[in-house]
Amino acid sequence: MPSIGLHHYLALSAVVFCIGIYGMLTRRNAIGVLMSVELMFNAANIALVAFGRFVTPQLVTGQVVAAFTIAVAAAEATVALAIVLLIYQHHRGIDVDRINIMKW
Amino acid sequence: MDPITLAFLALAFLIIVASLFVVSSRNIFHSAIFLILALFGVAGIFVLLEAPFLAAAQVLIYVGAISILMIFAVMLTARIADGQLRYTNEQVPTGLLVSLGLLVVMLYSLWQTPIPTSAAAPVSGAGRKLGELFLTQYVLPFEIISVLLLTALIGALVIAKKDPRAASAADDSAADVPARERERAVV
Amino acid sequence: MTALIPQSILELDKLVRTIADAIAAVLQGIGLGPAWVTLIQLSIACLVVIAFAAVVVLFLVWWERKISAHIQMRLGPMRVGWHGALQTIADAVKLLQKEDITPTNVDRPIYFWAPILTFVAAVAVYVTIPFGKGLIVSDLNIGILYILSITTFTVIGLLMAGWSSNNKYALLGGFRSAAQVISYEVPMALAIMGVVMFTQTLSMVEIVNQQQSFTHWYIWRQPIGFVVYMIAATAECNRTPFDLPEADSELVAGFVTEYSGMKFAMFFLAEFLNLFSISAIATTLFFGGWQGPFLPSWMWFMIKTLIGVFVLMWVRWTYPRLRVDQLMGFAWRFLLPAAFVNLILTGLLIAVFL
Numbered sequence: 001m002p003s004i005g006l007h008h009y010l011a012l013s014a015v016v017f018c019i020g021i022y023g024m025l026t027r028r029n030a031i032g033v034l035m036s037v038e039l040m041f042n043a044a045n046i047a048l049v050a051f052g053r054f055v056t057p058q059l060v061t062g063q064v065v066a067a068f069t070i071a072v073a074a075a076e077a078t079v080a081l082a083i084v085l086l087i088y089q090h091h092r093g094i095d096v097d098r099i100n101i102m103k104w
Numbered sequence: 105m106d107p108i109t110l111a112f113l114a115l116a117f118l119i120i121v122a123s124l125f126v127v128s129s130r131n132i133f134h135s136a137i138f139l140i141l142a143l144f145g146v147a148g149i150f151v152l153l154e155a156p157f158l159a160a161a162q163v164l165i166y167v168g169a170i171s172i173l174m175i176f177a178v179m180l181t182a183r184i185a186d187g188q189l190r191y192t193n194e195q196v197p198t199g200l201l202v203s204l205g206l207l208v209v210m211l212y213s214l215w216q217t218p219i220p221t222s223a224a225a226p227v228s229g230a231g232r233k234l235g236e237l238f239l240t241q242y243v244l245p246f247e248i249i250s251v252l253l254l255t256a257l258i259g260a261l262v263i264a265k266k267d268p269r270a271a272s273a274a275d276d277s278a279a280d281v282p283a284r285e286r287e288r289a290v291v
Numbered sequence: 292m293t294a295l296i297p298q299s300i301l302e303l304d305k306l307v308r309t310i311a312d313a314i315a316a317v318l319q320g321i322g323l324g325p326a327w328v329t330l331i332q333l334s335i336a337c338l339v340v341i342a343f344a345a346v347v348v349l350f351l352v353w354w355e356r357k358i359s360a361h362i363q364m365r366l367g368p369m370r371v372g373w374h375g376a377l378q379t380i381a382d383a384v385k386l387l388q389k390e391d392i393t394p395t396n397v398d399r400p401i402y403f404w405a406p407i408l409t410f411v412a413a414v415a416v417y418v419t420i421p422f423g424k425g426l427i428v429s430d431l432n433i434g435i436l437y438i439l440s441i442t443t444f445t446v447i448g449l450l451m452a453g454w455s456s457n458n459k460y461a462l463l464g465g466f467r468s469a470a471q472v473i474s475y476e477v478p479m480a481l482a483i484m485g486v487v488m489f490t491q492t493l494s495m496v497e498i499v500n501q502q503q504s505f506t507h508w509y510i511w512r513q514p515i516g517f518v519v520y521m522i523a524a525t526a527e528c529n530r531t532p533f534d535l536p537e538a539d540s541e542l543v544a545g546f547v548t549e550y551s552g553m554k555f556a557m558f559f560l561a562e563f564l565n566l567f568s569i570s571a572i573a574t575t576l577f578f579g580g581w582q583g584p585f586l587p588s589w590m591w592f593m594i595k596t597l598i599g600v601f602v603l604m605w606v607r608w609t610y611p612r613l614r615v616d617q618l619m620g621f622a623w624r625f626l627l628p629a630a631f632v633n634l635i636l637t638g639l640l641i642a643v644f645l
Contacts, residue, residue, distance in 0.1 A: 003106070003108070003109060004108060004109050004112045004152075005221070006219055006221055007214060007215075007219075008112065008116075009149070009153070010214050011211060011214060012116045012120070012149070014207060014210040014211055014214065015120055015207065016119060016120065016123050016142075017206075017210075018203040018204070018206055018207040018210070019120070019123040019126075019127055019203070020123070020127070021199070021202060021203045021206060022127055022199045022200065022202075022203035023126060023127030023128075025195050025198065025199035025203070026127070026193060026195050026196050026199040027127065027193075028193050029132050031132060031136075031174060031177050031178055031181065032127075032132055032135055034174065035126055035127075035135055035136065035139045035174065036126070036127055038139065038143070038166070038170065039123050039126060039127075039139070039142065042142070042143060042146045042166075045146065045162075046146060046149055049149075049150055049153045049155050049158065050153055052153075052155075053153040053154060053155070053226055054219075054221045054222070055219065055220065055221055055222060056222065057222055057224045057225060057226040057227070058222075058224055058226075058227055059227075060155075060227060060230050060233045060234050060237060061237075062155075063155050063157070063158050063234055064234060064237050064238070064242055066158055067158060067161060067234065067238075068245060068249055070161060070162060070165050070166065071165075071249045071252070071253060072249070072252065073165075073166070073170065074165055074169060074170055074253065074256075075252050075253050075255075075256035076256075077170045077173055077174070078173065078256050078257065078259075078260040079256050079259050079260050079263070081173055081174065081176075081260070082259070082260035082261075082264040083263055084177055084181065085177060085180060085181070085264050086263055086264060088180070088181045106324065106326055107326045107327060107330055108326070131398075133398070133401070133454055134398075134400075134401070137401060137447075137451065156431065156432065156433045156437075157433055157436070160433050160436040160437055160439075160440045161436075161440075163440035163441070163443065164436070164439060164440040164443060167440070167443050167444065167447065168443030168446070168473070168476065169473070172443075172446060172447070172450065172469055172473055175447075175450050175454075175469070176466075176469065179454065179462070179466065231432070231433060231436075231493065
């Protein structure tokens with residue numbers, strides 16, 4: 001067993017990202033879709049930090065970008081969940097396949 | 105096998121299994137709990153990558169704010185009968201095809217690409233370095249992120265409060281502020 | 292031999308070091324690598340801390356009952372042992388013997404894991420608390436940030452318990468606790484950041500080392516921060532006047548309504564572990580930790596921490612409970628601005644005088 005290197009982390013990141021894509025495409029519940037998006041964010045973060053750790057260990061650029069990603073994810077989650085709640089109030093449901101009108 | 109390898113394998117297994125449950129669980133509340141597990145695993149990966157500060161920030165923001173926000177939304181929107189309903193749409197074959205195809209492409213290109221790695225030791229005290237970078241080299245993105253978070257905060261309030269019938273607005277406003285405040289506090 | 296024991300109690304850190312070295316020697320004798328030795332040492336240290344925490348909790352439960360009784364002009368437990376000192380052990384034995392009831396329509400896996408998660412989160416905080424000179428499981432360089440992040444798991448545990456119990460009181464309790472803990476975490480973190488601005492480090496050991504004498508205690512430089520921290524921390528561990536999640540006159544017992552036996556005991560233990568740990572963190576951040584003259588370091592730490600615990604208990608049995616809207620309003624309209632003002636003042640102070 002070779003010691004764990006950059007490629008292992010990137011492979012993990014790729015797997016998690018693809019799971020996220022699958023979830024995003026197939027979930028009917030809007031919150032489920034959001035969760036899948038969070039998984040993809042995290043996959044990207046793993047890749048960023050792993051690149052930072054193995055390619056430029058003396059700089060912390062990877063961690064800086066990952067920290068920004070976390071902040072953006074927080075902003076995205078607040079707004080998205082507010083929208084979900086609003087949709088729920090109007091539609092009594094958050095099934096993304098049934099939200100097919102732009103105005104309500 | 106050394107502990108690092110073992111820890112990586114355990115964490116990778118944890119993250120992948122938890123993520124699979126996130127996208128496939130019938131019960132959306134279970135999905136949320138598994139999402140927390142996966143996010144915690146990612147924090148563990150950050151520790152392995154010698155980014156302990158980022159790991160703490162990950163747990164603080166993702167587990168402490170975003171996941172709780174999601175659980176809140178689940179609690180406010182879930183119906184008792186949700187467990188019986190179909191939880192996936194008609195795109196399951198397409199989704200499988202797309203994600204597996206992408207996975208194969210990514211892993212293949214990863215296999216083929218030699219990435220120049222450096223064997224130098226990572227900087228110690230990454231937290232301090234991170235703080236310095238935020239306030240010097242990356243001060244502009246940092247301020248933009250602050251504005252973005254403020255905008256998101258106000259936006260979420262406006263969206264959720266527009267309807268006077270919105271009984272959940274107070275809860276939502278209480279729950280979504282910490283995300284931003286934590287950001288500031290952490291950095 | 293008899294002369295040796297008091298000496299080793301006085302110098303507990305040396306005793307611990309000797310034992311740790313002995314364990315390391317044995318493990319290396321077996322032929323394990325250094326990483327494994329460290330790992331096993333850490334695990335043993337964690338077990339010791341858990342055992343210590345259990346003993347402390349047994350004591351705290353009895354103490355709380357005695358204090359509440361005396362505040363209310365009662366005697367409290369008097370039967371088992373001296374002034375009821377062994378009452379908690381009797382109660383614990385009773386709880387362990389009780390049938391572990393799982394109601395019919397609960398969400399089983401989540402119902403099962405909720406108390407465990409809450410308990411583990413409460414114990415995990417103790418990893419970075421310096422109990423005395425050299426008495427710390429692991430001096431993480433993100434120490435205080437680690438504590439802040441690990442305590443967030445408590446909320447998840449409460450939400451899981453509230454949701455899975457399939458009971459309206461439990462659900463309401465879970466909702467309330469989530470809203471409360473997430474709101475009070477912000478001023479708490481900001482209050483701690485005030486101290487961190489002075490210390491320039493997140494490591495708990497470093498923070499203690501910087502408060503060598505009475506005058507260097509951070510409470511003198513961070514009075515607002517201290518008050519904000521104590522209020523927010525009281526709310527964090529759901530104690531009166533902030534005990535809305537389990538308000539027994541409104542919600543039966545909140546999120547623990549459906550729990551019994553061992554699982555209930557875990558929630559109960561976690562509550563008292565949190566009580567001790569917030570006081571221990573306050574001691575470390577604001578009262579110089581284990582620093583003090585004459586007495587051994589761990590004794591100073593225990594004295595300061597137990598005084599803090601006493602004050603929290605005193606508050607609990609003196610003040611009535613807040614209403615939900617008062618609770619949220621207090622956090623966002625008063626505590627948070629106060630914490631921000633404190634941060635700005637601290638920054639100005641540092642810029643002008645240091």
